[in-house]
Amino acid sequence: MQRSVVITGLGAVTPFGVGAHALWEGLLRAESRLAPIERFDASGFPCRLAAETRDFHAKDHVPKSYRKAVKVMARDIELAVGAALDATRDAAVRTRGVLDSPDEPTTYPAARMGCHIGAGLIAAEADELARALATARDERGAFDPAAWGDGAMNNLQPLWLLKYLPNMLACHVTIIHDTRGPSNTITCAEASGALSIGESMRVIQRNDADLCFTGGAESKINVMGLLRMDLAGRLAHTGDETDGANVLRPYDPDAPGGLLGEGAGILIIEAEETANTRGATPYARLAGFGAGAAPITGDLPRRAQGLVNAIERALDDAGATPDDVDAVVPLACGAPGVDELEAHALRATLGTRLKDLPLITITPNIGNAMAGVGALQACAAALALKHQTVPARIHRGATPADLRAGPEAQRDARLRSVLVCTPALGGQNAALLLRAMDQ
């Protein structure tokens, strides 16, 4: 008999602040945090809007004894450790990260806890690197590799590399919370979060852990991230527009493109039996997971096949049919090529049911947090199931008729299962099916 897996804690650091409930309130208000970038002067970039997570200070979100380590944390890592602590508190689970004394007992032994946090490629901070590189210039002002090797590189802090390794998101979380079971760092762009949640679910199902920290985090709101995502054709060129919700218009074929967000979503998931034993109150059941790949070139059905496979597999894994699905939380990133692929896959898998399903789109509110987005989608799905509510949807574009359901908030919606799906830049795709606890 396969172990059932439940979601017992939600942690989020998003443009709405710290906490999945802050995210939920923001979605209910149909508020968009997409706005002109303030962190740095983005006027040199064609895309100048994003949803920034402001006023987040990592040192306030790590145990006191761990504050020193913040100086070796890139922003992606900071977001992840913040969300992990938030999730731990939300789940009311006792780990080393929330207990004051090493003598207090934890809920689970360290070896029975795993940690899977999806991540992106972390760009080195421009100031930090440029400052060091500037000490290795030849007489023309160009980079001089001889000078660099000959001592200039020592202007980088010794642990510089570790600040940017993608596995450091999970590693810091395993150290803070003392989890010693399986731990992984999946790096498949937007699909990283849902793939990580799926892997955690499988780890618990196969009895290699009872609890996992799972999700993803990323910030590409920096010069390198903004450049790369623009060169990849994912971002809108925003001109003088300052209202991001006018720009990021999911499924509108004439939309100018996507916009970045930044954040972390970390879920605590547990085996239902051990969650019951400790008296946890789950949000929802993690009922199904599927993944699939597709080439990034070729015609639409070819490019969409990976997401079709992921959704079909997630439904099958949960023993569900399209008729069991009552809402969808898609990626809806606003880049027409990706949205078209996603719409194709939703039509191919959900058929005529699609037109009746409310879509819960979070990117018009908080942008695309890349490796963080899938877990934030999952947070939204879990909260929708718990509150039996579909938040209002921001959509200002020309949405196709079958993707239009649910623009208004629906309180007391009857939600049995919610589908989460994420196609990634690069052709990886993942889908999750979350089910209400009373189903």
Add this chain to the structure above:
Amino acid sequence: MSANANNTDARRVVITGMGWVTPLGVDIDETWARLIKGESGVGPVTRFNAASFSTNFAAQSPDVRIEDELPRPEAHAHAGLNTRFALVAAMRAWKQAGLGDPDRAEINRNRFGMYLGSGEGALDHDNFFATSLASWNSETGASDPVAWARAAYKHMDARREIEQEPNMCLAHICEAFGAAGPAYNCMTACAASTQAIGEATEVLRRGDADMMFAGGAHSMIHPLGMTGFIRLTAMSSRSDEPHTAARPFDATRDGFVMGEGAGMLLLETLEHARARGATPLAEIAGYGSSADAFRITDIQPEGVGAQAAMREALHEAGIDPERPDAQGRPPVQYISAHGTGTKENDSIETKAVKAVFAQQAPRIPFSSVKSMIGHLIQAAGAVELITCVQAIRTGVAPPTMNLHHPDSACDLDYVPNAARDMRAAGGVDVCLSNSFGFGGQNDTIIVKRFAD
């Protein structure tokens, strides 16, 4: 998972194809022969001007040509070096598995997945450095983002930037082989490709796919890659004698030597392999994964995490590490060490192996091929698992080269300086391969001779 639970053909996972790109070559048998002879793939760095770097040597792999190996090479014209390594290794594995032309193979693509532990591509260093310097404002002591953007849009190439993303090996392999099943890439530092093979095995056991590419590819032989490890003081700086600089388990070891390359396995459920008449090369018998949860820089001093990973893998394989096997041989007949050549790794790995195997530990040949090909970082585990399969196939354990000065903290049988022919002693049927990563990632795989 309990030992041997539900050991049906659908849950047994076999290796039917292997490919690699290593500093000692691309062909499996030729490279293996060089490893058995104890050759070194280490030499001066030629990929960039590293002359003044405190470590200016590495184990570079041959720069493979996609057009000689794969159909439709134009689809990979912009692939980075790591991706080219991955594609060639994958194609070799595919061929060995008897799958023929990738465009015509009659397999269910929806049940064919990928789990890689590939690293990021190399930065476009020249243009990136030029951009960084153009942005530097010495008066404000900061990088000016407007100047950065201006320079970046002038210098940087879209394709070259996108190809650095860590999921691009997946994208290219998907394009070349049409895999539409589950696709993952993990980056758990030096443990990544071992973890990828372990998790791919779990995907197959679970029934989420019938066939998977598993492995990894990586090159950090570039200015910032070398810089990062030099700053961590993790690499050997024996620039006067690069060929003998990689000295795992030797008392004079002073760090690892950087390598690069790829290792790729074609894994299948036994059921699927049988149905298509494929010949299993070996079977994945066990996988264990753990986190140290200790420090981002240091390994837990007793190797508790490494022990946990090994024990889990052994348990899954149904092997009691403290007892000889039925033929009186040690419970595993070869261990491929993580064996990086850093002070800390080698002594702690030794301690962990002794803790797990107790009185059997000194009996087990336990060597590090990193002494010859360097440390392939994320690709290391996959390449080293292939050496385990080769040890099973040939009955020979590869040596740890450059091991001349005994270290009292490293007192096991490292197969010093010469390969060992094990055939007279009953051959090699079960091997264990360890990979450990920065941040406390520990992964172990056990591979065994395939028997019906």
